[in-house]
Structures are given as C-alpha cells and as structure tokens.
Amino acid sequence: MRLVVRAAEVLDAQRLIPIQGAHVDSCLYHGQATLDFVDRLAAGGARVQVPTTLNVGTIDLLHPELWRGDPELAARGRQLMDRYRAIGCRPTYTCAPYQVADARPGPGDQVAWGESNAIVFANSVLGARTNRYGDFLDIAAAVAGRVPDAGLHRTEERAARLVVRVASDVPQALFEDDALYPVLGIVVGRLVGGTVSVIEGLPPGVSEDRLKALGAAAASSGSVALVHVVGSTPEAPTLQAAVQGRDPDAVLTVSFADLWAVRRELSAGEDGPIDAVSLGTPHASASELARVVARLDGRPVATGLEFLISTGRDTLAAAEADGTAQRLRDGGVELLVDTCSYISPILRAPTGRVMTDSGKWAYYAAGNIGATVLFGSLAECVESAVAGRVVRDNRAWTGQ
Amino acid sequence: MIALGRSLAPGAARGTALVLSEPLSLWGGMDPATGLVSEPRHPEHGASLAGTVLVLPSARGSSSSASVLAEAIRVGTAPAAIVIGELDLILALGAAVGEELYGIQVPIVVLAPADLAQIANGAAVEIGSDGTVTV
Numbered sequence: 001m002r003l004v005v006r007a008a009e010v011l012d013a014q015r016l017i018p019i020q021g022a023h024v025d026s027c028l029y030h031g032q033a034t035l036d037f038v039d040r041l042a043a044g045g046a047r048v049q050v051p052t053t054l055n056v057g058t059i060d061l062l063h064p065e066l067w068r069g070d071p072e073l074a075a076r077g078r079q080l081m082d083r084y085r086a087i088g089c090r091p092t093y094t095c096a097p098y099q100v101a102d103a104r105p106g107p108g109d110q111v112a113w114g115e116s117n118a119i120v121f122a123n124s125v126l127g128a129r130t131n132r133y134g135d136f137l138d139i140a141a142a143v144a145g146r147v148p149d150a151g152l153h154r155t156e157e158r159a160a161r162l163v164v165r166v167a168s169d170v171p172q173a174l175f176e177d178d179a180l181y182p183v184l185g186i187v188v189g190r191l192v193g194g195t196v197s198v199i200e201g202l203p204p205g206v207s208e209d210r211l212k213a214l215g216a217a218a219a220s221s222g223s224v225a226l227v228h229v230v231g232s233t234p235e236a237p238t239l240q241a242a243v244q245g246r247d248p249d250a251v252l253t254v255s256f257a258d259l260w261a262v263r264r265e266l267s268a269g270e271d272g273p274i275d276a277v278s279l280g281t282p283h284a285s286a287s288e289l290a291r292v293v294a295r296l297d298g299r300p301v302a303t304g305l306e307f308l309i310s311t312g313r314d315t316l317a318a319a320e321a322d323g324t325a326q327r328l329r330d331g332g333v334e335l336l337v338d339t340c341s342y343i344s345p346i347l348r349a350p351t352g353r354v355m356t357d358s359g360k361w362a363y364y365a366a367g368n369i370g371a372t373v374l375f376g377s378l379a380e381c382v383e384s385a386v387a388g389r390v391v392r393d394n395r396a397w398t399g400q
Numbered sequence: 401m402i403a404l405g406r407s408l409a410p411g412a413a414r415g416t417a418l419v420l421s422e423p424l425s426l427w428g429g430m431d432p433a434t435g436l437v438s439e440p441r442h443p444e445h446g447a448s449l450a451g452t453v454l455v456l457p458s459a460r461g462s463s464s465s466a467s468v469l470a471e472a473i474r475v476g477t478a479p480a481a482i483v484i485g486e487l488d489l490i491l492a493l494g495a496a497v498g499e500e501l502y503g504i505q506v507p508i509v510v511l512a513p514a515d516l517a518q519i520a521n522g523a524a525v526e527i528g529s530d531g532t533v534t535v
C-alpha cells in the first residue's frame with residue numbers, strides 16, 4: 001500500500017479507486033532484488049485482493065527441457081514464478097491474458113495491468129481502464145486492490161489528442177494482409193509516443209488478432225497505452241467519439257511509402273535461407289494456431305529448420321483438446337508456453353536468421369538475443385518454414 | 401546554482417555529476433552487476449553510473465527499469481542520486497523498493513529543463529532532502 005500511495009503522490013492523484021482485476025509483469029526475473037521484493041510481500045502476509053493473472057516468466061514450466069541457458073538462472077526464474085502464485089496470483093504466465101476467456105475485463109472496468117501489449121489491448125480493444133503499471137506497482141496494486149485515480153482511469157484522459165490518418169494512396173488489398181498491422185503499429189508508435197491517439201482510415205471490424213499485432217508493435221516503438229481505431233474499438237464508433245468532441249492537437253498522415261519503409265526496416269537481413277521461424281509474440285491465439293495448421297496443410301517444415309510458436313498454457317490446453325497441437329507437432333512445430341523466445345535462451349540458433357510475423361519480436365530480438373530478423377506475414381512465415389528460405393507474397397504491397 | 405525541484409524519492413546525497421546527453425532506459429541500458437551504461441547505441445556507453453549524481457533528460461522505455469534500479473541499489477552500483485528533466489513514476493518506484501528492501505535512499509529530483517541544463521558534467525552536486533539541487 002505504501003507503494004500505491006507513493007505512486008499517487010508522484011501522479012498528483014487526489015484519491016485511490018478500487019480495481020476489479022490485475023495482470024502482473026513482476027514475475028519475470030531481473031535479479032535478486034525481484035526475489036527479495038516478493039519474499040518481503042509474502043513475509044508480511046500479503047495476498048492479492050482481486051483476481052490477478054501472471055505475465056510470462058523466465059522459463060517454460062511445462063517444457064523446462066527447452067531451456068538452453070544457465071541452470072542457476074532458470075532455477076531463480078522458476079522460484080520467482082512460484083512465489084507469485086503462492087501469494088494468490090493465477091498461474092496464467094501469458095503476455096496475452098485477454099485470450100484467457102474468464103480473465104477478460106469488460107468496457108469501463110478499472111484494472112491494473114502490466115506488460116505493454118496487454119495494457120494497450122485492455123484499454124483499446126476491451127475498453128477497460130488501466131495506466132501503464134510496471135514492475136512492483138502492478139503487484140502492489142493487486143495487493144492493495146486500489147490504484148491512484150489518474151491518467152487513463154479517468155474518462156477525459158482517454159480522448160484521442162492525435163489523429164493518425166491512413167492515406168488514400170494505401171491500396172485496399174493491403175487491408176487484407178496481416179503484415180500491414182504490425183507495420184502500421186510501429187509507424188503509429190513513433191508518431192504518437194505516449195499520447196492517446198486514434199487511427200482513421202482502416203476498414204471497420206479489424207480482427208482482434210490484427211489489433212493485437214498493431215498494439216504490440218505500437219507499444220514497442222512508442223510508449224503507447226491507448227490507441228483507438230475508428231470502427232473497430234469500443235470507444236471509437238466514430239472519430240468524433242474518439243476525440244470526445246474536442247479538437248485534436250494534430251492530424252498526422254501515414255502514407256503507403258511510410259509503411260513500405262518500415263516493412264523493409266523490420267527485416268535486418270536480405271531474403272534467403274533461414275534458420276528458424278518464431279511466431280506468437282504476443283502469445284498466439286487459438287485462431288492463429290488454427291491458421292498455421294491450415295496453411296501448413298499437412299506439409300512438414302524444412303529439415304533442420306526450427307519452427308517455434310509461443311502461446312499461453314490455457315490456449316495450449318484447448319489446442320491439445322481439439323487436436324490442433326498434435327497437428328502442429330506432426331508438422332515439426334515446437335510449442336512454447338509461459339515465456340517468450342526473445343527473453344529467454346530457447347532457440348537453437350538465437351544469433352541466426354530468424355523469421356517472424358511480429359513487429360514487437362522484430363523490434364527487440366536483435367538487441368536481446370542477437371538474432372538477424374526477417375519480417376513477414378503469418379502466411380509468408382509458414383511458407384518460408386516449409387521452404388527453408390524466405391518466401392514472399394508481395395502482391396498486396398506491389399499492387400499486382 | 402541552487403534550484404528547487406520536485407522530489408520523487410526522498411533523501412540527501414552528494415556526488416559528481418554524470419550528465420547523459422540522451423535519455424536512458426535502465427532496463428537494457430544499464431548492467432546492474434557493473435553499474436555501466438550497456439546500451440551500445442547510447443552516447444555515454446561504458447560510463448559508470450555507480451555513486452554519481454546521474455543527470456538525464458528522461459528515462460524512457462521499459463517498466464522493468466524499476467527492477468534494474470532496485471537491483472543496482474542492492475548490489476551497490478546505483479547512482480547516489482538522480483536528477484531528471486521529467487516526472488518518472490518507474491524510477492520513483494525502483495527507488496522506493498530499494499529503500500524498503502535495503503534501507504538505502506537514492507533521492508530523485510525533477511528539475512525544470514533550464515535548471516537541468518546548468519549542471520555540467522563532472523560538477524560537484526549536492527541534493528538536499530527538501531528537493532534542492534546545489535551545484
């Protein structure tokens with residue numbers, strides 16, 4: 001509670017408000033201090049007061065044999081993950097808690113969420129209300145059951161101050177290409193930084209998987225916590241609604257050339273042979289797993305190529321039950337839960353040439369694990385995994 | 401120069417100013433084991449933060465920076481104090497947890513950019529417990 005009050009002082013909040021749930025990112029090991037902190041909480045008898053999900057940790061608890069790093073670090077990572085469960089957190093260990101059916105907050109719900117992509121999804125796609133809660137404060141809020149009444153918890157702070165308009169020179173066919181959404185997210189994050197914004201010019205009803213990819217990328221290139229999308233997110237049925245009737249500070253335009261430039265930039269190497277494909281950042285949804293199965297269509301991945309999909313353990317359990325997981329494994333796909341391939345030593349060739357469909361993975365993997373990243377759509381990634389080299393389908397990007 | 405800033409974390413300290421020319425995310429930007437700036441692209445890459453009065457425009461980046469600051473306080477590689485150009489909740493929490501767990505205060509003061517610019521690299525700086533910064 002002292003930490004929550006300290007936060008309220010820093011934010012100049014006049015009062016604390018109750019929350020209905022929390023998502024805690026503090027379970028990823030960053031040194032002995034992270035263990036000391038949860039031990040201090042537990043020693044004081046702390047328990048979470050609201051339903052609380054856990055973000056990814058250091059290791060895959062269900063498949064610990066996938067760890068290729070220091071066993072001592074793995075043991076400490078496991079300890080930290082266990083400690084948070086012991087004080088009442090639900091062991092979801094996923095960066096996509098919004099894909100856990102009974103953990104999704106509803107419109108207007110006040111919550112305290114950590115993990116940048118989850119924060120932007122909760123605010124933008126679900127219409128729930130959270131600030132960017134990070135290490136220590138997320139669990140402190142869950143234990144206190146309260147947060148400072150400030151920022152995105154307040155209706156007026158959720159109005160878009162910047163309008164991002166997708167230019168009319170962007171071909172309609174591009175809206176049907178998965179790769180557009182993470183690319184657009186990177187562009188938007190750079191344009192708006194931490195300011196609430198609204199995207200105008202996408203067709204209505206953009207899918208959750210695509211909004212997830214867009215938001216995760218925007219929260220990687222900028223400190224985005226809320227981005228409305230006209231016609232697709234609950235607080236933006238219209239542009240007027242998203243700006244709450246006020247004049248925005250600026251209207252910015254994203255051209256086709258801007259998108260092409262970022263699409264190229266996300267690939268650090270030339271097309272050619274690849275060592276691995278990594279999907280599922282943020283954690284793959286059930287529909288994304290099904291799309292990989294459909295796209296593979298019984299074909300195995302290339303000999304020697306590592307095809308890894310990160311997902312949540314709840315999503316994996318459903319995929320085991322309906323046979324999706326077995327079909328993926330039969331094709332040579334490895335399924336990773338509880339962690340992610342860019343924060344932990346999992347890939348056989350982490351410094352090799354790795355293809356991904358994730359703007360977020362492309363943004364962080366080079367620095368974190370030293371991968372040479374090739375970026376493409378989910379379909380391109382699957383085709384490339386089968387071929388063992390980058391296979392492009394650029395029709396939507398070249399107008400052919 | 402004497403300037404009054406807003407205190408984000410309590411305490412008094414003195415030390416030599418290390419002025420960063422660009423924002424730094426402690427997560428991915430500082431190795432708590434050594435106290436060195438570890439981000440290769442950062443202009444002050446390789447500089448030691450340990451025991452300095454760290455002066456920076458803003459902290460930018462991951463919320464995991466709070467954990468890195470707390471870990472640096474534990475190891476003894478943290479700055480003696482931080483003077484920053486904008487309000488930063490994440491560093492404030494890292495300092496609060498470091499004090500709570502290890503009893504070591506790392507005062508953090510927000511200064512107006514014009515005052516911040518008065519602090520030269522290498523200057524002797526004193527942080528008062530009331531949020532005053534004396535160069």
